[in-house]
Amino acid sequence: xxxxxxxxxxxxxxxxxxxxxxxxxxxxxxxxxxxxxxxxxxxxxxxxxxxxxxxxxxxxxx
Numbered sequence: 001x002x003x004x005x006x007x008x009x010x011x012x013x014x015x016x017x018x019x020x021x022x023x024x025x026x027x028x029x030x031x032x033x034x035x036x037x038x039x040x041x042x043x044x045x046x047x048x049x050x051x052x053x054x055x056x057x058x059x060x061x062x
Contacts (some may be wrong), residue, residue, distance in 0.1 A: 001051050002034050010034045031055075 004010055012032050015036045020028045033054055 001039055001054065002037060003038055004034050006036070020040055 002010070002015065006009050015032055016028055037050070039047045039054075050060055
């Protein structure tokens with residue numbers, strides 16, 4: 001998941017290329033899902049349930 005600013009443009013391949021320069025190839029994400037919603041629960045921790053819903057929705061739309 002990538003949380004984007006309202007003015008930001010999203011280039012999935014550019015993000016993958018950047019990650020690939022920093023990490024091993026097997027750690028490069030297979031898919032990146034942009035979202036305009038912060039994926040944090042009220043306590044500040046990652047909201048995995050919301051992230052899963054977004055990922056499943058993107059997979060169903062593809």
